[in-house]
Amino acid sequence: MNADDQALELTETEEEKLREDFDRDGFVVLRGYLNAEELREMRIHCEEYAGRVKALDDVAGGVIKGLDQDDPWFRDYLEGGKHIPLMKRLISDGLAPDNVTWINKSKSIERTMPHYDAIGSYLTPPSGVSLWIALDDIDRNNGCLHYEKGSHLRDFPNAYPLPNYDEQNENVVAVEARAGDAVMHSTKVIHFSIDVVEERPRHAMVYAYWGGSAKINPNAPARSKSAYAENRLVL
Secondary structure, three states: OOOOOOOOOOOOHHHHHEEEEHHHHHHEOOOOOHHHHHEEEEEEEHHHHHHHOOHHHHHHEEEEEOOOHOOOHHHHHHHOOOHHHHHHHHHOOOEEEEEEEEOOHHHHHHHOOOOOOOOOEEEEEEEEEEEEEEEOEEOOOOOOOOEEEEEEEHOOOOOOOOOOOOOOOOEEEEEEEOOOOOOEEEOOOOEEEOOOOOOOOOEEEEEEEEEEOEOOOOOOHHHHOOOOOOOOOOO
């Protein structure tokens, strides 16, 4: 899989607007990121993974990390998906792959609390970007994501969940997504999901990267379960 051959088709004006939005807000929303066939393919590989390795419904917490370690398709997408050229331009840096995560938090599972992805980072500085892809329609009834615009420009405690965080502050926005929509967000932007009201599937994939120029902190790699923690690959 070659990212440059499959790069997102954007005009120079569209790309510049995305870079401005990302710099200002810490995230951008890409409607229809996956077309119908691409969405079907990713769902099929999730089903195959569940049948061969581990079913998400059987996992406490509704989260499986490290699909790239068990399945070459997810590893290839992490290292060569069509999103990579745009993400490199958004952060003005190379990309160091970290992991692939599959999420489906049902009504019985605790929601994702306010946090930023760089908490507990084994790299310094903890810059990076993640691609979150909705595999189902995800709205306010089944636990959509919320982001705080501009929060990536401030410093917050290195704790999960963030203590005394105001989820109702004026910069927080809900991101309702249709299946195939995606969000690219900074590792430093605050985000969280909301409580599930209506029990519907909310499967999503996360492809996480650190900035290529970040250096490994020799005192921290043992805390990471990423296959790339000690042998970094920079795209």
